[in-house]
Amino acid sequence: MSSLSASAENLTDTQTNDGSSMCLELALEGERLCKSGDCRAGVAFFQAAIQAGTDDLRILSAIYSQLGNAYFYLGDYSKAMDFHKLDLTLARSMNDKLGEAKSSGNLGNTLKVMGRFDEAAICCERHLTLARQLGDRLSESRALYNLGNVYHSKGKHMGQRDPGDFSDDVKEALMKAVGYYQ
Incomplete structure (x- = not known):
């Protein structure tokens, strides 16, 4: 599983884009909820994070990965596959x-x-x-x-x-x- 916390550590403290900041906060809460076993609530926070938007492709990649993993644990393999494909496409576009x-x-x-x-x-x-x-x-x-x-x-x-x-x-x-x- 990718960790949003690891992505958050790579960000500078001078981030001024409120949408990206909100995106990260929502994503971190989604990660916390999934780790505590509440993947359904975590998915809602990850979806809200995507809606908030971010220009940081590393954060978006981590969100896609986490959504894929959450849907996997919820047994929705089709959605899990969709988000893992998005993560794969993004990783390739970043040459990661x-x-x-x-x-x-x-x-x-x-x-x-x-x-x-x-x-x-x-x-x-x-x-x-x-x-x-x-x-x-x-x-x-x-x-x-x-x-x-x-x-x-x-x-x-x-x-x-x-x-x-x-x-x-x-x-x-x-x-x-x-x-x-x-």
């Missing part, structure tokens, strides 16, 4: 490789729970590639874990359709999962 990696991972996790395993794997592979390019071992480990989960879920899903002897496709997916978990 770490942001692109994180949003790719979030998108991959969302696609996985939607049963769109091949698309999820592509997103998680992108997360892994970027993490390795950046030399970010923590992000790399998350990407590997997420890839393992995608293939594990894919194998379980395919195995449910044909219980008994596993097909070669199921075995391949499960072996890929093991490889990423290692």
